[in-house]
Amino acid sequence: MPGKSKPRQQDQRTNLEYLSATVPKIFEQVQVSVANHQKNCVALHKIQSDAARFCEDVDNGNSIKLTGEKMFEEMVQCMLFHVLPLKKGTTTADRVVRFIGAFIKFINEKDAEDKASQGTIDVDDEDSTATRFTARLLRFLLKGIEAKDKNIRYRVLHALVEMVSHLGEIDEGMYNVLRDALLGRTKDKEAVVRTQAVIAFARLCATETDDDLEGDEVSAVDVLLEMLAHDPSSDVRRAVLLNLPITALTIPHVLARMRDTEPTVRKVVISGILDPNTTQGDDFKVMGPTHPRALTISQREQIVKDGLGDRDESVRRTAWILIGTWIDVINVSVLSLLTLFDLGQDTVAVDALLKVFAWRPDIFNNIVFGDDYWKKLDPERAFLARVFVDHCLAIKDENRLEAVLPTVSNLAKTISQSWNTLSEAIQNFKDDKLVRDFDEAELQDREDDLCAKQEVLAELLKMAVNLDYSDESGRRVMFPLIREMTSKESLSETLVGHCLDVLRKLTQDEKDLIRIVVEIISDLRDPFLDEPEEPPVSFRNDPDASLAETPTVTPTPKPRPPPREKTDAEKWQALQVDCRCLVLSIAMLERVNTTFEENSTLEGLMRDLIVPSIHIKDAHIREKAFISLGLCCSIARKRALNSVDFFKSQIEKSPDKMRPSLYKIIFDMLMVHDLAFARSVTEITDQFLMERLTKEKDPQVLATLCLGISKLVLAGIARDVNAVAQLMFTYLSPETSGNQELRQCLTTFFGVYSYSSVANQKDMMGIFLRIFSESKKTRADLKNDETMITPVQLVAMLVDLTDPSRLNSAVDTEENDSLHLRLAIEILKEFLKPDLFSEDDKKILSQALTKLHVPDTVDDKLIRQLKVYLDWVNMRRPLKDLTSRKALAKFDALISKKFEKQLELKEEELRKLEELQDLFDFLDDIIPEDDDEIFDPPEIRTKGRKRHVYFHFWQRHGV
Numbered sequence: 001m002p003g004k005s006k007p008r009q010q011d012q013r014t015n016l017e018y019l020s021a022t023v024p025k026i027f028e029q030v031q032v033s034v035a036n037h038q039k040n041c042v043a044l045h046k047i048q049s050d051a052a053r054f055c056e057d058v059d060n061g062n063s064i065k066l067t068g069e070k071m072f073e074e075m076v077q078c079m080l081f082h083v084l085p086l087k088k089g090t091t092t093a094d095r096v097v098r099f100i101g102a103f104i105k106f107i108n109e110k111d112a113e114d115k116a117s118q119g120t121i122d123v124d125d126e127d128s129t130a131t132r133f134t135a136r137l138l139r140f141l142l143k144g145i146e147a148k149d150k151n152i153r154y155r156v157l158h159a160l161v162e163m164v165s166h167l168g169e170i171d172e173g174m175y176n177v178l179r180d181a182l183l184g185r186t187k188d189k190e191a192v193v194r195t196q197a198v199i200a201f202a203r204l205c206a207t208e209t210d211d212d213l214e215g216d217e218v219s220a221v222d223v224l225l226e227m228l229a230h231d232p233s234s235d236v237r238r239a240v241l242l243n244l245p246i247t248a249l250t251i252p253h254v255l256a257r258m259r260d261t262e263p264t265v266r267k268v269v270i271s272g273i274l275d276p277n278t279t280q281g282d283d284f285k286v287m288g289p290t291h292p293r294a295l296t297i298s299q300r301e302q303i304v305k306d307g308l309g310d311r312d313e314s315v316r317r318t319a320w321i322l323i324g325t326w327i328d329v330i331n332v333s334v335l336s337l338l339t340l341f342d343l344g345q346d347t348v349a350v351d352a353l354l355k356v357f358a359w360r361p362d363i364f365n366n367i368v369f370g371d372d373y374w375k376k377l378d379p380e381r382a383f384l385a386r387v388f389v390d391h392c393l394a395i396k397d398e399n400r401l402e403a404v405l406p407t408v409s410n411l412a413k414t415i416s417q418s419w420n421t422l423s424e425a426i427q428n429f430k431d432d433k434l435v436r437d438f439d440e441a442e443l444q445d446r447e448d449d450l451c452a453k454q455e456v457l458a459e460l461l462k463m464a465v466n467l468d469y470s471d472e473s474g475r476r477v478m479f480p481l482i483r484e485m486t487s488k489e490s491l492s493e494t495l496v497g498h499c500l501d502v503l504r505k506l507t508q509d510e511k512d513l514i515r516i517v518v519e520i521i522s523d524l525r526d527p528f529l530d531e532p533e534e535p536p537v538s539f540r541n542d543p544d545a546s547l548a549e550t551p552t553v554t555p556t557p558k559p560r561p562p563p564r565e566k567t568d569a570e571k572w573q574a575l576q577v578d579c580r581c582l583v584l585s586i587a588m589l590e591r592v593n594t595t596f597e598e599n600s601t602l603e604g605l606m607r608d609l610i611v612p613s614i615h616i617k618d619a620h621i622r623e624k625a626f627i628s629l630g631l632c633c634s635i636a637r638k639r640a641l642n643s644v645d646f647f648k649s650q651i652e653k654s655p656d657k658m659r660p661s662l663y664k665i666i667f668d669m670l671m672v673h674d675l676a677f678a679r680s681v682t683e684i685t686d687q688f689l690m691e692r693l694t695k696e697k698d699p700q701v702l703a704t705l706c707l708g709i710s711k712l713v714l715a716g717i718a719r720d721v722n723a724v725a726q727l728m729f730t731y732l733s734p735e736t737s738g739n740q741e742l743r744q745c746l747t748t749f750f751g752v753y754s755y756s757s758v759a760n761q762k763d764m765m766g767i768f769l770r771i772f773s774e775s776k777k778t779r780a781d782l783k784n785d786e787t788m789i790t791p792v793q794l795v796a797m798l799v800d801l802t803d804p805s806r807l808n809s810a811v812d813t814e815e816n817d818s819l820h821l822r823l824a825i826e827i828l829k830e831f832l833k834p835d836l837f838s839e840d841d842k843k844i845l846s847q848a849l850t851k852l853h854v855p856d857t858v859d860d861k862l863i864r865q866l867k868v869y870l871d872w873v874n875m876r877r878p879l880k881d882l883t884s885r886k887a888l889a890k891f892d893a894l895i896s897k898k899f900e901k902q903l904e905l906k907e908e909e910l911r912k913l914e915e916l917q918d919l920f921d922f923l924d925d926i927i928p929e930d931d932d933e934i935f936d937p938p939e940i941r942t943k944g945r946k947r948h949v950y951f952h953f954w955q956r957h958g959v
Contacts (some may be wrong), residue, residue: 101162408474
């Protein structure tokens with residue numbers, strides 16, 4: 001509070017006049033540059049302190065009126081009055097608002113210092129000039145937070161953004177009022193307003209906890225996450241990202257924005273969130289929330305996969321920089337980087353490592369593989385060596401490759417040692433499981449150890465494919481080793497494929513590879529086949545007996561004993577051998593490119609192994625038998641034609657777990673033998689696959705089915721647009737809303753399909769408009785736990801997927817470039833149909849018009865049609881919502897201004913053009929919404945152009 005001694009009335013009036021003259025000068029200076037803000041904060045604070053000394057006694061001296069403070073506040077508010085109506089982008093207004101924030105920060109920090117020096121900092125109700133000024137300025141700004149003028153709302157929120165982090169202590173009532181006001185503005189119709197509201201709201205509630213919430217009040221984090229996922233403005237989503245608290249709860253939502261439609265948002269996730277929060281602390285040595293060690297393996301892989309695979313160059317560049325940051329914070333070791341990924345899954349680690357080699361040549365040039373390196377192999381070391389070799393081959397660095405690659409004999413020795421170590425570990429694990437039970441932790445450790453040994457062997461086998469086998473001595477060492485490994489039951493299915501890759505390199509051709517694998521299968525199955533019949537002739541025991549001594553009369557053979565019934569253990573072992581043989585068959589058939597007819601050996605394999613296995617009850621073996629038969633069909637055209645009906649029937653009979661494999665077989669046959677299925681492909685896709693699309697409920701089955709149909713569409717095999725429409729209906733179905741795999745698959749498909757040609761974009765335009773009107777029924781039938789894409793998101797997809805500027809191979813023609821104008825015509829046509837769209841739907845579609853791509857040049861007929869439709873919507877079906885009318889008026893003004901010369905003809909002149917006759921025939925049949933006005937005599941209606949329009953309506957109906 002001010003001191004008790006008060007100046008005389010005359011001095012008070014004089015100083016207040018001086019006050020009113022100095023404050024405006026300060027605000028004039030702060031508009032010039034932000035460099036003088038600190039100096040002017042000091043000057044304005046001195047003026048405020050002087051003004052606070054002036055006060056008046058009221059109520060017979062029992063209280064004091066803070067005359068000086070009130071006048072100072074009024075002058076500052078007056079300065080703000082001049083700034084608030086100015087639109088975004090006005091530099092002088094921006095500087096004034098920034099100065100207000102700087103001044104609030106300055107006076108509250110100064111007040112805290114004064115209280116600390118006086119020992120009153122812990123007093124909650126301690127009042128001061130700074131706290132009173134802050135509270136009154138907040139109340140002043142809150143009056144304009146819901147103003148009709150969007151510029152005022154924007155400036156008010158801009159000021160709150162600058163102030164809210166420096167408010168100091170405010171009472172709970174003011175906090176709640178401010179929070180509610182900001183929360184309301186996060187739903188503002190203007191994106192620029194929502195952006196400022198989000199920033200202020202996030203800063204105000206930065207320390208909010210669950211204990212601070214009352215009843216069913218929504219937390220600030222939930223509000224921000226909802227806006228991050230669903231706000232249509234990229235600026236708002238970007239603002240949320242930059243102000244969202246980064247915790248284990250919010251990181252998954254942040255990473256989801258790496259697939260945002262806007263490159264700027266995707267880039268902010270990496271450069272604005274992930275990279276800066278990797279480390280914390282003054283020395284940046286404390287692990288941050290986005291440190292690679294703090295993220296899960298799946299999150300790290302998602303970052304690398306989405307970042308390095310982004311279609312925008314700037315986003316990929318930020319991802320490369322992030323990977324470099326990761327290397328720097330994990331002891332500058334490329335081997336340490338590899339520990340962040342699951343090396344046995346996908347190609348994420350490969351992509352990351354290749355980018356390190358490309359962007360960090362110092363790391364690539366300093367990698368050395370000595371003798372000790374190969375003696376101490378672990379998954380990371382083996383992986384690094386293999387990718388290093390692949391990279392040298394890709395860049396054709398023969399010198400480095402020669403120095404790194406071991407000889408065939410040395411690598412064979414290393415592979416043999418690794419295989420022996422793995423086999424011993426597998427056998428010890430089996431033996432230990434027979435004699436004792438493992439606890440969960442020990443069991444996991446043993447399984448992880450086996451997995452690591454398998455990964456080492458897999459990388460060595462991948463490297464063996466790149467060796468030079470021209471040296472016969474090396475071939476003689478490697479071939480028997482790989483053949484023996486392939487025949488072993490302990491070799492995992494993944495390693496079987498890698499062994500066959502090496503065998504294919506060692507053999508002369510595919511026939512040789514097939515012969516070797518069939519021999520291995522025969523050797524495995526021989527002990528479990530029924531014993532062959534004894535020869536009909538019995539020879540003497542003397543092995544030296546000659547044919548001359550053989551009796552001329554063939555003795556009667558002894559009766560053959562009946563075959564011995566196999567025990568259950570033998571039957572189980574025989575099934576396991578058949579399963580192993582099917583694994584070998586699948587791996588071999590995947591590597592065969594010649595036709596089935598050129599490899600007669602496969603006939604016996606299919607007759608003796610594959611076909612009988614289909615009838616086995618064991619689901620695992622049956623599935624592998626189906627896959628083997630499908631691979632045979634992929635290289636045997638006639639067999640594929642005869643087998644497609646069989647596979648279709650099996651889909652309906654098989655359980656959900658087996659259906660993905662069966663669907664893949666059908667899709668593979670259609671893709672490989674497209675021409676052979678030319679007559680029946682429509683029946684298969686439209687009558688079978690599309691029908692199954694509506695019946696399948698299992699998420700994995702549905703994802704496989706949609707992915708296969710998408711490939712058929714992109715390959716031109718499924719040529720019916722109904723296939724794309726059905727995929728879109730599946731995408732929008734509430735039953736698939738939680739199926740992220742399916743959503744991601746279809747989102748990618750729609751983008752690839754739409755951006756590949758103008759014709760496809762036209763198809764998508766028609767599909768979207770139809771679905772938009774029909775989706776209302778689906779939303780009305782939603783259950784409590786069901787969700788689906790909102791109309792706003794649907795229209796945003798429509799605009800994005802039909803944007804002609806995003807065509808992959810755009811052709812510079814007016815027809816291509818004008819696609820969005822044709823979309824605008826279709827939307828306006830729908831507006832003219834009565835009761836088709838609700839006002840909310842019209843609001844969404846009208847706002848979409850302002851986001852359409854408008855070319856610089858356009859055909860006269862098209863632009864005239866568009867303008868006529870705009871005029872007729874305004875006359876016959878005027879939009880009722882103010883926001884809708886403004887959006888339509890904005891689009892109309894853009895078209896009218898940009899194509900002014902082409903739109904000089906009036907309606908009477910346009911009606912004389914033959915090319916527009918069909919258009920006006922359609923429009924003249926449209927009945928205005930105001931039914932009473934229609935039945936008025938034409939001669940009494942004199943409302944400008946409406947009189948002419950209504951005259952044509954009456955004339956066409958014989959009045």
